[in-house]
Amino acid sequence: MSGSATEFRLENSFRRRLYFFTGMIVFTLTAYIFQLFNLQVVQGSENSLKAERFVRRSESIPADRGQIFDRNFITPETSQPLVSNSASLDVILNTSLLKNDPKKVKEFIYKFCESLSIPLAYYEKDLQENRLIKKIRSREPFVLLEGISRDQQERILVLDNINRYVYLVSSPARIYHMGPALAHVSGYVGKPSTSDIQEKEIKSYQLVGKGGIESQFDTILRGQDGFRIQKRNTEGNIEEERVIEHSIPGNNLILTIDRDLQIAAYRALKGVRGTVIAIKPTTGEILAMASNPSYDPNLLSGKNKQERANHFARVQNNGGFLNLAIQSKFPPASTFKVLVALAAMESEHKINYDPKGTFSCPASFTLKSTFKGVPDQVFYNWDKKNHGELNLAQAIEKSNSVYFYQLGYKLGAEPILAYSRLFGLDKKTGIELPGEITGFIPSSEWKKRTYGNKWFDGDTVNLSIGQGFISVTPIEMALFFMAIINNGKIYKPYIVSEIRSPLDNSIIQKTQPSILRDIPLKKSTIEAIKEGLYLVGYSGTASGVLNIPSLPEVAGKTGTAQTRRRGASSSNHAWFIGYAPFNAPPEKQILVATFVEYGVGGAASAAPAAREIFKAAFPPGSFPKTDRSKVRTMEEEAPVEEEAF
Template sequence: MGLDAKWAELPSVQRRFLLFTAAVAIIFLLLCLRLWYLQIINYEEFQDRSTRNRTRMLSLEAPRGPVFDRNGHLLVGNRPSFQISVMRQDVENKDALLLRLSKLLEIDLEVLEKRWQDGRRYPIYRPVPLAHDVSRELMERVQEHSVELPGVLTEVRPVRDYLEKGSAAHLVGYLGEITDSELRSEEFEGYQAGDFVGKIALERSYETYLKGIKGKRLVEVDVKGKLLRQLQAERALPGNKVYLTLDRELQRAADEAFGDQSGAAVAIDVKSGDILAMVSRPTFDPALFARGIASDEWTALLNDKRHPLQNKVVAGQYPPGSTFKMVVALAAMREGIAGSQRTINCDGDFELGGMRFRCWKKAGHGPTDLKKALRESCDVWFYQVGLELGIDKLSAAAKEFGLGAPVGYPLPGEKRGIMPSREWKRARYNLPWYAGETVNASIGQGFVLSTPLQLAVMTAALANGGKVLKPQLIDRIEDWQGNLLMETGIDIVRQISYSASAWREIRRGMVAVVNELRGTGQVAKLEQVVVAGKTGTSQVVRRKSDEEEEEDDNGDVPYRFRPHALFVSYAPAEDPQIAVAVVVEHGQHGGSAAGPIAKTIMERYFADPQTETEEE
């Protein structure tokens, strides 16, 4: 009898029992085979997977390098900040989680949803920040509800602390989250989405020095992503220490002296080119960017007509006005056109080919020599001398002093200004040069444009006998252990050659501006130090008729049409140490608007060091 026949003779209940037993045996065999595969064949792989299911490798942010002034005062540091983040893979119900966090953190749900979406750029193992720089109270509130918040982490991270607020904002710059385009560039190789990097100025240009080396920590978490314990850690290394040439006290004095006015001021060491102070107003608080600037705050900065984001020290271009007259006088003396004894009569007007060019003093200055022309800022004297000199020789002399070209500011953004010539006008406008344009250029008007830093470099060269110095901003860089990595020195771009008598005549005239009766810059006079200076007023629009100017004197001219006020100076006159250039936008008169700011800077510089110690 065959097997089929025997199977058929078995009762149906017995047949079902045998089938069930066989099925169980097969299943058991398959389970045994799977267990053998997991525990013997692929033990290491699955052990690793199991470990990863309960551990997380978190990165530790490295503190950026601190920034100090020349005397070791901290300007930019770091402070601990509480951040609420989330591990996305540990979240089962995103909507419910974000709604709960919105109520706990008092943040709009839409904001949290956008940050979640932005976090899709991040590596899966990296926490997505949902709230930056939260208060301790909110952080503790989140920790108290951690059971309800699977995957949510409370982290302490270093954030930039700008101790001087907006005072040195244009010099220091700010941080921002790295963009997709930056991640694709070679400059940011090795960075990850979510990293914060320097965006402008020092923070950007010295990113490689300032950034630290990230650390790591391996932590154990439960099934809801809650941190249980730290398994191991590799500490982060801070960035390098950057020491600037800036003097903190001088910077503060310049910043406070500006008040609510717009413009720029810069002070440099006439022997080294070190930038001692540089202020651009209005300014902004870099801390806005450190915590993530809100869209309305960013829009307000962009739309502000006074341009708070622009570093006007190097990017603001203004007609230098009468601060340019020393260059004209020197060039004229070198060419034998004018010396200290040449006298030109000023009756308030200068006629050329039917055109009328007026002096700022309507009644005129009468017979005027070089010293008087500088002291009282007589326009007619310079009209005549500049016309005889010619635009090309005038342009060449100005370029020797650093006008019309970048002077070498070590950070991006420097403008070159304009020092016109016949060739320049032909190339730019395809037009010939006219004599009347030379007349305007002779008092720093017309096409002539300069930055405040260029004027400071020019003034330093006037003070030190013709050494044009490259401005220095970085004194030195040390690693976090104090080892020297970089140090700057004096860089003389060129030596301008003029006779000793020519330099002396210019100094005499500039000293008279500040220290003699009828000097236009007497407001900048100091009791303890002899200051040499020059006022300047640069027109924003064309000069008007006598009747319209009468209205201007009554203060009826709109702010945007008022002339800029300028003042350049150095001191002590006999042994110069510091040069200062100030531009007050629409300040109208150099002596009354820009002069007091320069005086404040000089007073702070020459103050008794003991006074500074007592104030601290």
């Protein structure tokens, strides 16, 4: 009986173990079958690609960067691009055939240079620093030559001692159809630096934006690379090639730039150092932005290493990489008188100022000294002439400095500085270009901290005509004048209007105008200032340049900023900021800001540059005519009346 009980217990224990192990086997087989189904069926195509990559050599197919078009874009096929792509051939050294033999490497390089008429110095650094040997040891491809010519391609193909050691690959090249005329907006592309590779999601073979739109919108323009699988024999020759994933081009950009105005802006700066900005004041769209000296993005993005290096050095030496529109600041000179007048009319500091009333404006203004033994300060008008009694409009028309010396002194520095900050003359505009700087608005605290003395009345008098410590960027000053046109509204400037798909031309993103600042201004203030700006172009300091039959009515302000430069033909910077047609609705107007370094005076060089933009924007017959008895009959007969500071 006991034996039977023992056998029964053993049998039950065996049965339980059998069931357990049977269950484990069934579970394991089920898991294996499920995983096999997952790998073969569910993830089969993906794993097949991975297997291909392991078994054979995979090679990336660089995507074309997106194209860039101007504001007149319709479709990629029917519109002329500002920036596009072209295919070029690069010569790649087949490192697997050189067997890590430095002598063999040098012999091949000598033959290669001799056969293709290339200076040996082209590879001197690579040989000296053993870059080629390192590439061979790592079995990485080495680019011998980029963007070869048809003649070079034919030579390579017929010379067996060259052809067997290299292979040709297609690589994208960038074409900048407007060259230097649009360089500071477009930027250029190049191979990524070590920091680019580390800081950005970018491969060493890809192109990366190096300034302008190319840099700011780099990831949007870059696209998605494809890859192909290659099977090579022991000689390194391709036996089989299969494209696994096709590359997808980057998105296209539609700019607010007008091609014709951009060309006019660049040509207007020929022979001078300066900048031109044209803006739609009711939206903030940049119609043109040119800066000179410039650079050729085709050379900097090109395949010729020596040309790139030489051009880069030249541009760096002459400051051509600097976009003066957003990366330079200078005293605003007489253009700032408009802000002083606005501050006087709008400020809570009551000074009983009536813009229709008059100030006596002799040849100079004397600031009485408050210190014993210190002489009075004398501030002269630009022409050192007595202009008599002037109201605000007449003072703006003639750019009379004595009027504004008195107005600024009476008002005091604080309201002027406060309104300068209110209008953003010390703040970035947020334009979609890299490297924007801010202007500088001083303060009594800053002066005490910097120079160890207080703010004097003489500093206020100097500030009243846009001289002294204050400095602004051209685009900041342009936006201030935008506020005058728009009754206090300032729109954020922008250059990219749309981002479009390269596949179906659909709009991915569209920029809507946005208000940067909205400053309540009295209607009487705007009217008083606009009257003076109109007189500048009609009968004032810029009339000799702008009051001509081929132009609409232009309102604006000239400015001539004194500098510390000595011993040169001119020591003054030139400004002009204005808009046209004066009698048109704001949405039909164009605002133009021009600045010329050492340009003699606003009417001598800055206003003529603006004139070329207005000519291009408003051909004869496109603007309403008004009866202007003082209109000039010929530009050559128009005298230039210019303030000296």
